[in-house]
Amino acid sequence: xxxxxxxxxxxxxxxxxxxxxxxxxxxxxxxxxxxxxxxxxxxxxxxxxxxxxxxxxxxxxxxxxxxxxxxxxxxxxxxxxxxxxxxxxxxxxxxxxxxxxxxxxxxxxxxxxxxxxxxxxxxxxxxxxxxxxxxxxxxxxxxxxxxxxxxxxxxxxxxxxxxxxxxxxxxxxxxxxxxxxxxxxxxxxxxxxxxxxxxxxxxxxxxxxxxxxxxxxxxxxxxxxxxxxxxxxxx
Ligand code: 5RP
Numbered sequence: 001x002x003x004x005x006x007x008x009x010x011x012x013x014x015x016x017x018x019x020x021x022x023x024x025x026x027x028x029x030x031x032x033x034x035x036x037x038x039x040x041x042x043x044x045x046x047x048x049x050x051x052x053x054x055x056x057x058x059x060x061x062x063x064x065x066x067x068x069x070x071x072x073x074x075x076x077x078x079x080x081x082x083x084x085x086x087x088x089x090x091x092x093x094x095x096x097x098x099x100x101x102x103x104x105x106x107x108x109x110x111x112x113x114x115x116x117x118x119x120x121x122x123x124x125x126x127x128x129x130x131x132x133x134x135x136x137x138x139x140x141x142x143x144x145x146x147x148x149x150x151x152x153x154x155x156x157x158x159x160x161x162x163x164x165x166x167x168x169x170x171x172x173x174x175x176x177x178x179x180x181x182x183x184x185x186x187x188x189x190x191x192x193x194x195x196x197x198x199x200x201x202x203x204x205x206x207x208x209x210x211x212x213x214x215x216x217x218x219x220x221x222x223x224x225x226x227x228x229x230x231x232x233x234x235x
Contacts, residue, residue, distance in 0.1 A: 001228060004033075006121035010226035011037025013233075014083050014119045015045065017224065024050050026076050028109045029063060030084020031056040031102035034119050038083055039063060053079065055109045056102035057180045073112060082113035086120050086220070087132045087213075093118070093220035094196040098135030098213030101160070101179050107211050110218040118220035122227040128194055133187035135160070135213035140176070140184045142208020147186060149206045153199075155188035183210050 001009070015038060018027060029039060029052045039059070043066040051069035053076055054060040063070050084106055086095040095118060097103050110116050134155070138146050147157045161174035176184050193199055196216035203212040223234040 003121055003123065006226040007034045008037045008041075010034060010119045010121060010224050010231060011039075012041045013224050013226070013231040014038045014117060015041040017117060017222075018042065018081055018083060019045055019048060021048075021080055023048050025080050026050055026071060026078070027052045028079050028082030028084075028113045029054055029059055030082065030106055030109075031059045032085040032100045034085035034121070035059065035083065036062060038119060039066065043067070053109055053112070055084065055106040056100070058100075058102075073109065076112065079109070079112045079114065081115045081117055082110050083117045083119060084110070086118050086124055086215075088126045088129050089118055089120060089124055089220060089223060090126060090129050090196070093223060094129060094193075095215040095220060096129050096132050096134055096193075096213055097215050098137070098185070099132070101135070101137075101177060101185055103135055103213040104137050104179065104181055104183065104211040107215065107218055110215065115221045116218060117222045117224060119224045120226075122225055125225060128192055129196060129214070130191040130193040133158075133189040134191055134193070136186045136188060136203060137179055137181070137183040137210040137213075138186055139208045139210060143184060143186070146206055146208045150186060150188050150203070153188075153202070154191060156190045157186050157188050160185040160187050181210065
């Protein structure tokens with residue numbers, strides 16, 4: 001099976017998992033290619049839910065296209081489950097997220113949810129987080145100061161770029177990637193994250209940081225992971 005097939009497999013498994021909830025609940029829905037597989041698998045069963053809260057503009061668009069009712073998080077007081085992918089997950093359920101740039105809204109929805117179900121293929125499981133560069137969403141004017149602070153922590157920092165609008169011209173510099181919230185993203189390579197909770201709190205305290213894509217406080221409660229032999233459910 002290739003990685004796309006593994007993502008589809010776990011998307012279907014997550015659909016089966018959330019259909020165990022009583023009917024009429026609100027569902028939290030994540031962002032990325034694995035979350036997209038989940039949304040597509042769940043679409044025929046959308047009537048089971050009273051609505052969804054979404055972690056990005058891209059996910060909102062996909063949910064609406066399938067006919068889900070998308071709710072403003074401010075209208076929702078009880079969120080039993082949030083389903084989302086991850087870029088890396090360690091054995092304790094701590095994650096690096098934000099490869100798709102949606103980390104801030106993902107963390108907000110995760111913090112609202114009673115249970116975080118992480119869905120991924122086995123390539124995302126690591127003994128220690130940090131091989132995948134850690135995304136940090138920032139206020140653009142704080143780029144310099146936040147970069148220096150992150151370098152002090154031992155990271156190699158780069159500003160995430162999007163494809164230039166003039167991709168036809170070799171000399172055109174690329175544009176900074178801009179998040180749904182108007183933030184920029186610094187990707188921090190070279191960290192060995194042995195104490196995720198402490199590092200999350202330390203980076204959160206740097207002035208100018210909107211969100212760090214380290215999900216230690218909001219770690220996964222359940223992990224559905226796909227591999228060649230099927231699905232494992234890890235609690
Ligand atoms: C987006 C995320 C995604 O969950 C993460 O990047 C995994 O994406 P994919 O399922 O496409 O591998 O955090 O901000």
